Amino acid sequence: MSEEQDVITGIEAPVYLKYNFTAGAAAARFLHQIKKGVLTGQRCPSCQQVYIPPRGSCAACGCPTEEEVEVADKATIQSFTIVTIPIPNNPIQPPYIIANLVADGANISFLHLISECVNEDVHIGQRVQALWKPEEEWDYAMDNIRYFRPIDEPDVPVEMIGKLPVTGWEGSADD
Amino acid sequence: MSQPEVLQQSFELGFTYTRSVGPVVGRFLTELRNRNIVGIKASDGRVVVPPMEYDPDTAEELSEFVEVGQEGEIVSFAWVKEPREAHPMDRPFAWAMIRLDGADVPMIHCVAANAESDVATGARVKAVWADETIGFITDIRCFELA
Ligand SMILES: [Zn+2]
Numbered sequence: 001m002s003e004e005q006d007v008i009t010g011i012e013a014p015v016y017l018k019y020n021f022t023a024g025a026a027a028a029r030f031l032h033q034i035k036k037g038v039l040t041g042q043r044c045p046s047c048q049q050v051y052i053p054p055r056g057s058c059a060a061c062g063c064p065t066e067e068e069v070e071v072a073d074k075a076t077i078q079s080f081t082i083v084t085i086p087i088p089n090n091p092i093q094p095p096y097i098i099a100n101l102v103a104d105g106a107n108i109s110f111l112h113l114i115s116e117c118v119n120e121d122v123h124i125g126q127r128v129q130a131l132w133k134p135e136e137e138w139d140y141a142m143d144n145i146r147y148f149r150p151i152d153e154p155d156v157p158v159e160m161i162g163k164l165p166v167t168g169w170e171g172s173a174d175d
Numbered sequence: 176m177s178q179p180e181v182l183q184q185s186f187e188l189g190f191t192y193t194r195s196v197g198p199v200v201g202r203f204l205t206e207l208r209n210r211n212i213v214g215i216k217a218s219d220g221r222v223v224v225p226p227m228e229y230d231p232d233t234a235e236e237l238s239e240f241v242e243v244g245q246e247g248e249i250v251s252f253a254w255v256k257e258p259r260e261a262h263p264m265d266r267p268f269a270w271a272m273i274r275l276d277g278a279d280v281p282m283i284h285c286v287a288a289n290a291e292s293d294v295a296t297g298a299r300v301k302a303v304w305a306d307e308t309i310g311f312i313t314d315i316r317c318f319e320l321a
Contacts, residue, residue: 005205005208007198007201007202007205008196008201008204008205008208008310009195009196009201010193010194010195010196011193011194011196011204011310011311012191012192012193012194013192013193013194014189014190014191014192015189015190015192016187016188016189016190017187017188017189018185018186018187018188019185019186019187019188020183020184020185021183021184021185021186022181022182022183023181023182023183023184027182028180028181028182031182032182088189088191089189140182
């Protein structure tokens with residue numbers, strides 16, 4: 001064995017999984033709508049829950065969902081995490097916040113980024129709104145929304161998160 | 176609801192693992208970098224290539240490295256008609272269990288051949304080394320018919 005070179009102690013053993021993802025009818029419809037700057041979910045005919053992004057069926061009832069419902073680009077933080085560990089090949093530099101957000105008019109959360117905030121002040125129930133990319137950059141993609149940022153509205157109590165009408169929190173408070 | 180056009184997108188999920196190899200496999204890889212192939216002697220005297228850390232029968236720690244030949248015999252093989260992206264060759268080749276001279280168990284590697292009919296159980300093959308060796312199994316680029 002050569003004395004000149006170090007003994008091998010480790011190897012690179014990466015795994016790469018390459019997919020071709022087909023959106024399917026419900027997700028494709030959602031993506032066509034978001035290309036126009038509109039967030040569109042689907043309502044379950046049985047339990048009335050609005051899903052966004054829609055999957056074409058209700059996860060709770062198993063019913064096909066066909067009725068399309070526009071939801072707002074204002075949302076409430078349902079949960080969040082401050083990411084401090086860099087992820088290989090992720091262009092976003094930590095620390096950053098990823099959150100489960102429920103859009104006004106929707107009953108289920110989706111994941112997106114929170115920015116223009118003090119990370120330590122972000123909290124459950126906080127009101128946020130989408131910051132969209134310039135219209136000419138819109139594509140079939142959720143990142144047409146660059147991120148969500150806090151807005152000056154009162155917090156939503158935990159039991160109300162996911163139950164706001166499309167008119168929003170202040171709208172519902174006025175009812 | 177109108178039926179929109181089908182949307183498709185390719186994407187890649189990657190896990191950038193690194194693995195610690197330990198002293199036994201580490202020795203094997205270090206020897207490969209020097210263009211040597213070593214196995215390890217088991218309690219019953221069999222030479223196992225690539226070397227294993229513990230005896231298959233007694234579970235005792237093994238440490239007696241043995242250099243084996245760079246030629247050997249095909250014990251079994253599978254011909255790959257259409258290599259895939261991750262395969263070691265971009266033309267048809269064989270995955271083969273190769274028992275190297277001086278070894279008692281076969282190890283898997285690829286065999287370069289012009290045609291499936293050139294490959295046979297019992298055929299003699301020899302290691303072809305990569306131009307640059309780094310301490311990885313691909314330091315043996317492939318085996319070819321001897
Ligand atoms: Zn339902």
